Amino acid sequence: MNHDFMLALEAIEKEKGIKKETLFEAIEAALISAYKRNFNSAHNVEVNIERETGQIQIYTCLNVVDEVSNAQFEIQLDEARKRDPGYEIGDIVEVEVTPKNFGRIAAQTAKQVVIQRIREAERDLIYEEYVDREEDIITGSVQRFEHKNAIINLGKTEAILTPAEQMPREVYRQGDRLKIYVLEVKKTTKGPQILVSRTHPGLLKRLFELEVPEVFDGIVEIKSIAREPGNRAKIAVSSREKDVDPVGACVGPKGSRVQSIVSELKGEKIDIIEWEEDPEVFVARALNPAKTLKVELDPDHRAAVAIVPDYQLSLAIGREGQNVRLAARLTGWKIDIVSESEYIEGKKEQGSKTPDVADAVGANTIAEESDVLAEEPATVLEEIVSGEPTATGEEPVSIEEEPHLAVEDSVTGEDDALPAVVNAGEDENGIEAVDAVSTSGNDEETEETAALEEKFLDDPETTVSEEAKDISKAGQEQEEEAGNSSETGEQEP
Numbered sequence: 037m038n039h040d041f042m043l044a045l046e047a048i049e050k051e052k053g054i055k056k057e058t059l060f061e062a063i064e065a066a067l068i069s070a071y072k073r074n075f076n077s078a079h080n081v082e083v084n085i086e087r088e089t090g091q092i093q094i095y096t097c098l099n100v101v102d103e104v105s106n107a108q109f110e111i112q113l114d115e116a117r118k119r120d121p122g123y124e125i126g127d128i129v130e131v132e133v134t135p136k137n138f139g140r141i142a143a144q145t146a147k148q149v150v151i152q153r154i155r156e157a158e159r160d161l162i163y164e165e166y167v168d169r170e171e172d173i174i175t176g177s178v179q180r181f182e183h184k185n186a187i188i189n190l191g192k193t194e195a196i197l198t199p200a201e202q203m204p205r206e207v208y209r210q211g212d213r214l215k216i217y218v219l220e221v222k223k224t225t226k227g228p229q230i231l232v233s234r235t236h237p238g239l240l241k242r243l244f245e246l247e248v249p250e251v252f253d254g255i256v257e258i259k260s261i262a263r264e265p266g267n268r269a270k271i272a273v274s275s276r277e278k279d280v281d282p283v284g285a286c287v288g289p290k291g292s293r294v295q296s297i298v299s300e301l302k303g304e305k306i307d308i309i310e311w312e313e314d315p316e317v318f319v320a321r322a323l324n325p326a327k328t329l330k331v332e333l334d335p336d337h338r339a340a341v342a343i344v345p346d347y348q349l350s351l352a353i354g355r356e357g358q359n360v361r362l363a364a365r366l367t368g369w370k371i372d373i374v375s376e377s378e379y380i381e382g383k384k385e386q387g388s389k390t391p392d393v394a395d396a397v398g399a400n401t402i403a404e405e406s407d408v409l410a411e412e413p414a415t416v417l418e419e420i421v422s423g424e425p426t427a428t429g430e431e432p433v434s435i436e437e438e439p440h441l442a443v444e445d446s447v448t449g450e451d452d453a454l455p456a457v458v459n460a461g462e463d464e465n466g467i468e469a470v471d472a473v474s475t476s477g478n479d480e481e482t483e484e485t486a487a488l489e490e491k492f493l494d495d496p497e498t499t500v501s502e503e504a505k506d507i508s509k510a511g512q513e514q515e516e517e518a519g520n521s522s523e524t525g526e527q528e529p
Contacts, residue, residue: 058153061153062153080097095133111129173239175215179194179210196231237263240306250286256274256280257273265301267305270322270366273310322367329376
């Protein structure tokens with residue numbers, strides 16, 4: 037029986053991966069429990085199993101004393117020295133109490149305890165195995181579904197794929213083999229609980245490590261990953277060796293490497309971008325496949341404005357903003373997309389609101405000159421009315437001194453007296469100046485005008501309106517005489 041017992045322990049060690057020493061300790065604990073329950077033994081019992089032969093021995097531990105008060109825990113010194121003369125008071129004597137037959141109840145109890153300890157040992161072993169594989173990729177098959185959770189069979193244990201970690205529009209069937217990313221390993225009373233994911237960006241990174249040897253060896257480094265599971269992903273890579281193209285290494289010959297990853301992710305598109313330390317260049321590359329004309333950065337707010345051609349505006353934004361959203365996650369910058377025409381219009385509006393310094397100076401000069409010109413006529417008129425010297429130092433001409441100027445204005449019907457005053461001031465003879473202004477070339481009218489002037493000088497109180505009436509009446513008489521003379525000339529042969 038001992039031989040069969042040892043063979044069974046060896047088989048358990050190979051199948052379950054539990055060390056034989058752990059099993060021995062579990063069996064010894066089970067035998068102690070069964071012995072105490074069936075033989076009303078005290079707690080001072082030990083079980084020893086020979087590791088080579090499998091022989092089981094049960095001992096009770098007794099304390100050496102002079103006088104025994106409790107036989108279950110103590111032994112007299114004389115009795116102890118019969119076993120070994122070297123015992124002294126206070127020593128512990130191990131007395132074998134192995135029963136010849138534990139019986140059916142004792143064997144069943146030992147079996148249950150052994151099974152329980154084996155399960156606990158298995159759980160601990162599984163936990164220690166998978167806790168070291170957190171943030172790593174493993175392969176499993178879909179076993180069943182529970183409350184929308186997909187239970188993945190990992191062989192020794194099971195993993196849970198929750199709905200939040202399942203890829204959109206991905207259909208899972210029983211028996212499908214999947215590569216999954218280990219999120220967390222929890223230790224519970226029912227064993228280790230393993231949570232896995234198909235949407236985590238780390239899954240994409242581990243897949244590249246599996247498919248691209250340069251990534252696995254560390255020659256090509258994955259700097260950042262942005263992913264919308266099931267639709268599109270962007271990955272930034274850089275090379276630690278100048279001779280190795282990071283993008284080409286990830287794509288592979290004819291795209292074989294990246295195509296295998298796309299197939300594993302059920303058709304998810306992947307953009308591979310070369311990482312650049314300069315954020316302006318990195319943002320422009322992150323917006324691929326759209327071409328970027330210019331990138332303006334705001335380092336304080338980590339914001340960037342990308343200017344793209346008008347015909348590529350929708351391509352840069354992507355479907356429902358997907359392209360620019362992934363680029364922002366990949367670079368860590370807030371990105372705004374502006375078309376080329378909008379950018380130019382904005383610059384023009386900004387330039388019109390804030391003109392150049394030279395234009396501003398010119399505009400101020402013109403405004404000052406216009407203000408001066410606007411104020412000068414009023415100043416001249418005020419000086420004429422007040423009779424004070426003008427700014428040029430010339431004496432203003434008074435209407436009382438030159439009354440013929442007012443008469444001339446009445447005759448010509450002009451309201452503005454300023455030109456007549458200026459012309460009169462330019463000539464010493466006032467009459468000649470008035471003649472220069474007048475448009476009449478008739479000698480008779482000149483004589484009549486001179487007569488009126490003499491009359492006005494003799495009688496200054498005569499109003500301008502009365503003189504104008506006389507002049508108009510005289511003009512009518514001259515027209516009648518001219519008409520009569522024309523009729524007489526026609527009747528003569």
